[in-house]
Amino acid sequence: MRSSWDIAVLGAGPAGGAAARIAADDGADVLLLDEQRRPGGQVWRVKSAARHFASDSPETRAGDAHRAALEQSKVTFRGETRLWHIERKKDIWVLHVLTLSGTAIYNARAVILAPGAREFVQPFPGWTVPGVFGLAGVTALIKSQQIPPGRRCVVAGSGPLAIYAAAEILRLGGEIAAIVTPNSRADWLWCLPALLANPFLAKRGAEWIAQLKRAGMPIFWRHLVTRTKGNEVLSALHVSRCTSEWAPTGAATEIPADTLCIGNGLLPNSEIAALAGLELHYDADCGGWIAPVGPHGQTVIPGLYLCGDGAGIRGATVASEQGERAGMAAARWLKGAPASSGSQRRSHRAEWLGLAMTGLSRPRRGLDSLTTPETIVCRCENLTRATLEAEIDAGAASVEALKSATRCGMGPCGGRYCLTSAARLIEMRQGAAPGTVSPPTTRPPLFPLPVAAIGTEFDYDDLPIPAPAPL
Amino acid sequence: MSQTDLQAGDGADLRFSFDGRTYEGRKGETLAAALLRAGVVTLGAAPGGDTKRGAFCWMGWCQECRVWHDGQMVEACRLIVSEGLEAQSRGNGDA
């Protein structure tokens, strides 16, 4: 199979799809990779073949248009292809991927990273019980499988995803026992100007809320889920009021439920950028640790571009516009031409709304007190807050040091679901500001490699291991 | 555009087993989704503990949904069910 390309684009969501299409239209030979089966990314995830008859939502339709445009282009798409390492050898980028049948290597002269975002969930007592799901994750389940996540569901979390997920669960025939959000109505009113500047999205949001109201859904504003009950499966959960800093306060109400969908905003996927050699910095408004980019997605490394939510959480509209600019810039760079060209789309209104929604979702400091000493923070290694804090008190001042002392973040998830909380724990313990404790050095493989994949083509000893960050 | 796409399913039913029990699946759906429809959310044991775990991120990243299939641990939220597929839950000592 062919292995060398002008441009490799990682991630086929709004950002990567647009980048690939624009670069191919400009004459570049483009490979587009995604671990999903079809293009669409998070927001436009394709329906499973089992559910192709299910009725369409605006997201499905936008995704169908995105897929059709890519099909008509000269872009080569490889789905179910997961990047686990990226490196640069002389002037050529080498992408190591896992496919359904094993491993493969692709080379490219330029690379556009569009890896999107993942979810943050603040650890709380009982969040590991089966039936407790990530909120954004449930939207992925809903989009692909078109089924509600359970029978009697509580949807909890900050920002617009909670409202969206609840409306979708109702549409698919699930029962909503309650919607629980730390945001207040006033938080949303702050976003009204940004919403009104984006009438289509504002209308869609208003429809969800109307749908929930018609169905008589109880919405608990300024409330948090503080713990779950149930051992082998979820049976109930506790809901408490919270302060404006989102610290739980007052007596709890028990709500019976078999399913809890819970999330606290999105984090840019910055690991691939870090592995490619970019330095990360903390930008709270953009959702956390990101690699800095210019207006065309250009990075400090020539031939390496970054766009979409992976460069800061700004939503789908901005992601596709950034993708277009990065695709054009990369194609022009290959020809030795400057990036700029006057007539490119850039919607400041969409950017305003995207950042407003990120602000609405962003965890506030009080949320940390949900994580009691007995709460499991690292799910893969079953490590509690008390265990981690004992090591922090004994001198583990960096995430790197905490990892080597406890194995926190060294399990199969690669630390994606605990290291953000671990860094926050260190910051709190040291009385330091958010964003002062940096993520650990990213090392390959980004995902566990199945034994079968390692077999013939690949030798662990060949892995270039970057120098570890100082402890 | 060339692509590696699975055969479009027709919604037809098929049978698979999880921990020795038989369930019905739909062509094209994932193992975790098929089990969820059947009311099964517990997919394995917590590492080293006596508590249970199930799918969490639904996108192939958290690894909480991993089950044994064909001698390997695979993500149930990404594994597409097929006729006769057999899978087992993981124990508390499985990495």
Ligand SMILES: Cc1cc2nc3c(=O)[nH]c(=O)nc-3n(C[C@H](O)[C@H](O)[C@H](O)COP(=O)(O)OP(=O)(O)OC[C@H]3O[C@@H](n4cnc5c(N)ncnc54)[C@H](O)[C@@H]3O)c2cc1C
């Ligand atoms: C689970 C989830 C659900 C969301 N749902 C919504 C929603 O319903 N509405 C909304 O407005 N916003 C939603 N968002 C926000 C979303 O991030 C943006 O609106 C939009 O999808 C960003 O586009 P993007 O192209 O930057 O990234 P994405 O759409 O996230 O696309 C990134 C792509 O990169 C792929 N990828 C990442 N890492 C790898 C790798 N190592 N190997 C191979 N492929 C990889 C992913 O599979 C994905 O397809 C959601 C976010 C998440 C995390």
Ligand code: FES
């Ligand atoms: S549910 Fe997270 S990997 Fe499957």
